[in-house]
Amino acid sequence: MFLGEMAAMGTSFCWAGGSILFAMAGRRIGSYNVNKLRIPIATVFLSIVLLVRYGNLFPTGCDSHALIYLSLSGIIGLAIGDTFYFRCLVILGPRQGSLMMALAPVMTALIAFFMIDERLSLMAIAGIFVTLAGVAWVTTDKKDNADLDRREGSKAFGVLMGVGGAFGQAMGLVLAKEAMGDSFNPMSATLIRMIAAFVAIWIFAAARGEIIDTVKALADKRCLAALSGAAFLGPTIGVWLSLVAVQHTQAGIAATLMSTFPVVIIPLTIIVHKERPSYRAVLGAVIAIAGVAMLFIE
Secondary structure, three states, X not given: OOHHHHHHHHHHHHHHHHHHHHHHXXXXXXXXXXXHHHHHHHHHHHHHXXXXXXXXXXXXXXXXXXXXXXXXXXXXXXXXXXXXXXXXXXXXXXXXHHHHHHHHHHHHHHHHHHHHOOXXXXXXXXXXXXXXXXXXXXXXOOOOOOOOOHHHOOHHHHHHHHHHHHHHHHXXXXXXXXXXXXXXXXXXXXXXXHHHHHHHHHHHHHHOOOHHHHHHHHHOHHHHHHHHHHHHHHHHHHHHHHHXXXXXXXXXXXXXXXXXHHHHHHHHHHHHHOOOOOHHHHHHXXXXXXXXXXXXXX
């Protein structure tokens, strides 16, 4: 009971920690390099987990339908969508950047409605909008004055990258849900998505002659430590939990619960940056939690 919802909340916690670490790494080596490097690191982590848990380095028993859909999910969601999102994070900062990802649940619900005929109840729809209102209230807090890096684009470009990242995540989730059905192993599905994203993004990097420069970025030890921690939290544990979530609950509800990570970021920023949250941020967190409660009640 509530397995999908609990997995989605676990995803939110993983992505909150990962967002802070990815933003730190991105400001040292660039957002595009972050995505190129975190995917192979996560692929290694996932292969080790699969070997320990199931005795195989790579997934087995995957039919052509699941393989195609999961590969497309990885390319659209992880290679393309996350590249956009990380650039958005670097430009806008973790909290402002995460606001753009609040668009993902609405996009997910719409795509799921048209692609797999998944319909939400009125309570679920209300819960989604209450949750997103709380997230928006938190992430538009003017107290968030973190130093922003404009080398990767203007604020308007950062917003555009955020919209692209939200769409990529939404489409990736729905494609993965269609591929897995009710019984396909989410850990294996996560690794297939990661391998497809790995191949796609590194073919593109090779075509642009970026391989050597990207590998050189690993010489930054502090960045490598942040990147490894973020890769374990985000694309390894977080993405696996996100597939558990969409497999066991409706895609729109899962995406909404995952989108609460800007609220989870609040206590993390207190710990990491010694930042004291405003009353606005606290109120937004309470509103978001009320929306989450509505989704659980539904």
